[in-house]
Amino acid sequence: MASYHIGTKCIQSGYVPENGEPRILPIVQSTTFKYSSTEHMGRLFDLEESGYFYTRLANPTNDAVAAKIADLEGGAAAMLTSSGQAACFFAVVNLCGAGDHFVCSSTIYGGTFNLFGVSLKKLGIEVTFVPPDADEDTLQAAVRPNTKAFFGETIANPAMTVLDIEKFARVAHRNGVPLMVDNTFATPIHCRPIEWGADIVIHSTTKYMDGHATSVGGCIVDSGNFDWEANAGKFPGLTQPDPSYHGVIYTKQFGKAAFIMKGTAQIMRDYGAIPSPFNSFLLNIGLETLHLRMKRHAENAQTVAEYLSTHPKISWVRYPGLPGDSQHGLAEKYLPEGGCGVLSFGVKGGRKAAVTFMDSLKLAAIVTHVADARTSVLHPASHTHRQLSDEELETAGVSPDLIRFSVGIEDSRDIISDISNALDAV
Numbered sequence: 001m002a003s004y005h006i007g008t009k010c011i012q013s014g015y016v017p018e019n020g021e022p023r024i025l026p027i028v029q030s031t032t033f034k035y036s037s038t039e040h041m042g043r044l045f046d047l048e049e050s051g052y053f054y055t056r057l058a059n060p061t062n063d064a065v066a067a068k069i070a071d072l073e074g075g076a077a078a079m080l081t082s083s084g085q086a087a088c089f090f091a092v093v094n095l096c097g098a099g100d101h102f103v104c105s106s107t108i109y110g111g112t113f114n115l116f117g118v119s120l121k122k123l124g125i126e127v128t129f130v131p132p133d134a135d136e137d138t139l140q141a142a143v144r145p146n147t148k149a150f151f152g153e154t155i156a157n158p159a160m161t162v163l164d165i166e167k168f169a170r171v172a173h174r175n176g177v178p179l180m181v182d183n184t185f186a187t188p189i190h191c192r193p194i195e196w197g198a199d200i201v202i203h204s205t206t207k208y209m210d211g212h213a214t215s216v217g218g219c220i221v222d223s224g225n226f227d228w229e230a231n232a233g234k235f236p237g238l239t240q241p242d243p244s245y246h247g248v249i250y251t252k253q254f255g256k257a258a259f260i261m262k263g264t265a266q267i268m269r270d271y272g273a274i275p276s277p278f279n280s281f282l283l284n285i286g287l288e289t290l291h292l293r294m295k296r297h298a299e300n301a302q303t304v305a306e307y308l309s310t311h312p313k314i315s316w317v318r319y320p321g322l323p324g325d326s327q328h329g330l331a332e333k334y335l336p337e338g339g340c341g342v343l344s345f346g347v348k349g350g351r352k353a354a355v356t357f358m359d360s361l362k363l364a365a366i367v368t369h370v371a372d373a374r375t376s377v378l379h380p381a382s383h384t385h386r387q388l389s390d391e392e393l394e395t396a397g398v399s400p401d402l403i404r405f406s407v408g409i410e411d412s413r414d415i416i417s418d419i420s421n422a423l424d425a426v
């Protein structure tokens with residue numbers, strides 16, 4: 001659907017029914033698929049013919065939703081996973097094995113930070129974290145002979161730093177490796193990293209894509225642009241025969257879909273984090289309104305950020321859409337139509353004032369979640385980081401007064417009056 005605008009793709013891409021078929025994407029809730037000859041099923045196993053045989057490897061509902069997300073991002077191919085964590089894990093292990101290394105922006109989602117820094121390390125995969133605002137020389141200095149990729153988040157959760165995608169892509173490509181970008185917070189509505197040089201795009205679809213807090217899920221999209229064969233020595237898994245798959249050479253047999261075919265045929269086959277077709281059906285319904293919701297999230301968050309920035313009881317506000325924000329320049333370049341609904345701020349009076357504020361909110365719900373239709377709020381010092389003292393919090397970059405606010409798509413006048421009433425109680 002390359003010729004349609006993104007709002008049309010949200011609704012129409014992925015599933016195109018034939019004459020007499022269901023208008024709505026069917027939920028193919030079947031683990032397996034029937035064939036009438038052993039010979040036919042054999043060809044499927046050899047990847048000689050495409051067709052469904054087991055849902056862990058491919059399922060029509062999951063495939064249609066993956067194709068929609070690939071189209072939204074401007075990619076060549078995509079695969080769904082059962083969570084955003086699985087998507088990050090699979091994307092990295094599709095290129096890296098024990099003894100390999102990759103470079104990653106230090107301001108990434110806490111779960112990904114642990115996955116990369118702790119769990120992958122146990123598997124023998126090393127990561128070097130670099131500040132997102134590091135200059136090219138600093139990024140270059142992190143590269144080793146065994147470096148296989150660069151990784152960052154378009155809008156980091158929850159640090160709200162905006163990735164200079166072109167800078168990271170330049171250094172990655174100069175070293176013959178791809179750039180992977182987690183685009184969860186921006187979504188393809190507000191930034192398409194592939195257009196700025198990213199090679200692989202990752203999503204936790206749990207957030208804005210689903211948008212209604214119903215289903216945990218993830219997605220990996222390949223641009224199809226990275227030339228694996230030109231850097232064949234670094235990527236034998238893609239350019240040499242796969243002994244676990246009848247000696248298939250992914251780049252030779254699948255061209256621009258090589259990364260996703262290897263991710264499906266080998267990584268998904270072996271690690272198995274497949275989404276339920278039912279969850280993919282729900283995700284697809286979320287995607288149908290993504291363009292409308294993202295516009296509203298960004299507008300509402302901008303309104304809330306501007307309101308907070310002049311309120312006498314607020315000590316600071318972090319939102320890339322505010323002209324005074326340290327990330328504003330990067331946001332103007334990469335997010336010209338707006339960012340997302342998440343912002344953070346401090347209430348004067350520290351931890352105690354923050355708790356009073358939180359407990360006085362009526363519309364905004366206290367939940368461990370961000371980026372869905374309902375306004376939600378979290379106080380890291382009382383929740384995700386509650387085991388830390390005030391001093392330890394400062395070292396972790398989380399001040400005791402920090403409130404993380406995920407602005408929903410309600411009427412912004414009601415969100416503002418909820419905040420205003422809660423601040424009156426402080």
Ligand SMILES: *Cc1c(COP(=O)(O)O)cnc(C)c1O
Nearest residue numbers: 083084085109157184204206217
């Ligand atoms: C939530 C999140 C993840 C992890 O996704 P899950 O779906 O919760 O497994 C990864 N990256 C980012 C940026 C996230 O916000």
